[in-house]
Amino acid sequence: MGIFKDKIDIITGGASGIGRALGEELSRRGALVILVDMNTKLLEEVANSITEAGGRAKAATLDVSDYEVVKKLVDDTMTQYGRLDYIFNNAGIGVAGEARDYSYEDWRKVIDVNLYGVVNGVAAAYPIMVKQDFGHIINTASLAGLLPSAGVISYVASKYAIVGLSNALRVEGADLGVKVSVVCPGLIRTPILNTTKFVKIDREKSLKMAPEAISITPEKCARIILRGVERNKATIVVTLTAKLSWLIQRISPGLVLWMGRQSVKIMRKVVRVDD
Numbered sequence: 713m714g715i716f717k718d719k720i721d722i723i724t725g726g727a728s729g730i731g732r733a734l735g736e737e738l739s740r741r742g743a744l745v746i747l748v749d750m751n752t753k754l755l756e757e758v759a760n761s762i763t764e765a766g767g768r769a770k771a772a773t774l775d776v777s778d779y780e781v782v783k784k785l786v787d788d789t790m791t792q793y794g795r796l797d798y799i800f801n802n803a804g805i806g807v808a809g810e811a812r813d814y815s816y817e818d819w820r821k822v823i824d825v826n827l828y829g830v831v832n833g834v835a836a837a838y839p840i841m842v843k844q845d846f847g848h849i850i851n852t853a854s855l856a857g858l859l860p861s862a863g864v865i866s867y868v869a870s871k872y873a874i875v876g877l878s879n880a881l882r883v884e885g886a887d888l889g890v891k892v893s894v895v896c897p898g899l900i901r902t903p904i905l906n907t908t909k910f911v912k913i914d915r916e917k918s919l920k921m922a923p924e925a926i927s928i929t930p931e932k933c934a935r936i937i938l939r940g941v942e943r944n945k946a947t948i949v950v951t952l953t954a955k956l957s958w959l960i961q962r963i964s965p966g967l968v969l970w971m972g973r974q975s976v977k978i979m980r981k982v983v984r985v986d987d
Contacts, residue, residue, distance in 0.1 A: 714741060714942065715942055716738055716741040716742060716743045716798075716938070717741060717742035717743065718742055718743070718744070719738075719742075719743045719744070719797035719798060720743070720744055720746070720789060720793045720795060720796055720797050720798070721735075721738055721743050721744065721745045721746065721797060721798040721799070721800065722745075722746045722748060722785065722786070722789065722796065722798070722799045722800065722833075722837070723735050723738075723745055723746070723747055723748065723799075723800040723802060724748040724749070724776050724800065724801055724802050724803040724829060724833060725748070725749060725776075725802040725803030725804060725852075726745070726747030726748050726749050726755065726758065726771075726802070727747065727749035727750075727751045727754040727755040727758055728749075728751070728754060728758075728902065728903050729900070729902030729903055729904060729930050730802060730852065730897065730900060730902060730930050730933055730934060730937075731747070731749070731800070731802045731803070732747075732758050732930065733929075733930035733931045733933060733934035734800055734802065734934045734937065734938070735747050735758065735762060735769060736758075736761075736762060736767075736931075736934070737931070737934045737935060737938060738938070739762045739765070739767030739768060739769055740765075740767065741938075743768075743797075743798075744768040744769070744770075744793075745762065745767070745768070745769045745770070746769075746770045746772055746785070746789060747759055747769060747770065747771050747772065748772045748773075748774060748776065748785065748803070749771075749773065749803070750773065750774075750775060751773075752771075752773040755771045755772075755773060756771050758771070759771040772785055776801075776803045776825060776828075776829035776832060776833065777824040777825050777828050777829055777832070778832070779828075779831075779832040779835060779836070782832040782833060782835075782836050783832070783835070783836040785836075786799075786833075786836040786837050786840065787836075790840060795844055795846075796837055796840060796841065796844075796847060797846070797847060797848065798847070798848050798849075798850065798941075799833055799837045799847075799848075799849055799850070800850045800852070801829060801830040801833035801834065801849070801850070801851045801852065802850075802852040802895075803825060803826075803829045804825060804826045804829070804852060804854075804867075804870075804904065805821065805822055805825045805826065805904070805907070805908070806822065806864055806867045806904055806908040806909070807821075807822055807864065807866055807867065807908065807909045807910075807911060808863060808864050808908050808909070808910045808911065808913050808918065809863065809909075809910060809911030809912050809913050810862075810863065810865075810911075810912070810984075811865045813911045813912045814865070814866065814911060815911075818866055818909070818911060819866045819869075822866040822867055822869075822870055823866060823869065823870050826867065826870035826871065826874070827869075827870040827873050827874065830851050830852075830874050830877065831877070833849070833851075834849060834851075834877070834881065837849060838881070838885070838890060841885075841889070841890045842885070842888045842889065842890055844889075845888070845889035846889045846890070847889070847890050847891070848890070848891040848892070848893070848941060848944075849878075849881065849885075849890065849891070849892045849893070850892075850893045850894075850895060850937070850941055851874050851877070851878045851892070851893070851894050851895065852874070852894075852895045852897070853871040853872075853874040853875045853878070853894050853895060853896050854867070854871040854896055854897060855896050855897065855898045855949070855951075855954040855957060855958070856868045856871045856872075857871030857872050857873075857874055857875040857894075857896055858875065858896055858949075858957075858958050858961060859957055859958070859961050859968060859972075860968065860969060860972055861972070862972050862975065862976045862979075863913075863975075863976065863979055871896075874894060875894050875896070875947075878892050878893065878894035878946075879892075879894065879946065879947075882946055891944050892946075893940060893941060893944070893945055893946060893947070893948055894946070894947055894948070895937050895940070895948045895950065896947060896948065896949045896950065896954065896958070897933055897949075897950040897951065897954065898926070898927075898949075898950060898951030898953050898954030898957070899922060899923070899926055899927040899928075899951060899953070899954075900927060900928060900929070900930055900933045900950070900951075901924070901927050901928070901929055901930065902930055905919060905922065906919075912984060912985050912986065913979075913983050913984060913985060914983045914984075914985050917982060917983045918983045921982070921983065926951065926952075926953040927951070928950070928951055933950050933951075936948070936950050937950065
């Protein structure tokens with residue numbers, strides 16, 4: 713069971729995808745997991761499934777973009793258990809399409825959930841972890857937080873911000889007992905591909921273009937993330953394709969920009985839908 717046995721873990725976005733897989737894997741390793749999501753029904757199903765399998769799980773329905781409710785959850789966790797060992801700020805949503813077609817709401821909602829969901833988790837948990845002199849914050853960004861991924865620009869903005877936030881917080885927390893990691897997954901087979909809003913983009917054609925051969929399951933992703941957490945890695949890049957893409961970005965940013973332009977041209981020819 714290793715370092716996670718009997719640890720207290722909060723996981724946002726815990727009802728499905730990577731969050732659910734993290735909750736299930738951590739519970740198998742002996743942790744108590746507090747799963748957070750907006751989907752009450754699915755959240756309770758996951759928590760019940762974990763407890764029926766012999767694990768320990770609690771469900772908390774809340775909106776991560778609301779700082780006060782996030783802080784209350786963290787404070788209540790401290791009151792009940794006396795400590796918080798890990799917080800996985802994992803909740804996220806997306807909007808697919810070109811920036812010229814976005815409404816302001818397409819920007820605001822993604823930033824509120826993806827970025828402020830992380831900011832709120834950090835703001836609530838980090839001071840407590842500093843005071844207790846231990847803890848690990850794990851923020852889920854994306855490969856889109858390392859590369860200029862066109863076609864999901866509000867998502868990219870939020871994920872780049874999460875990478876920068878996590879790296880800077882890691883520096884601040886290093887001598888205060890708090891560890892910080894950022895997770896940058898490539899293509900993972902999660903429901904976000906089906907729940908993403910598409911703006912002037914053909915959903916079915918777009919999903920068909922996602923190469924399943926280079927994707928992995930949330931369960932495998934969770935195991936890779938936890939291995940990175942065990943090693944206290946600063947940046948946990950998930951999938952071989954994502955690692956290679958990040959390497960190319962660091963070696964030749966200009967090449968990545970050129971490749972991005974080609975992908976936009978393909979997107980406009982194949983999946984764009986104009987009125």
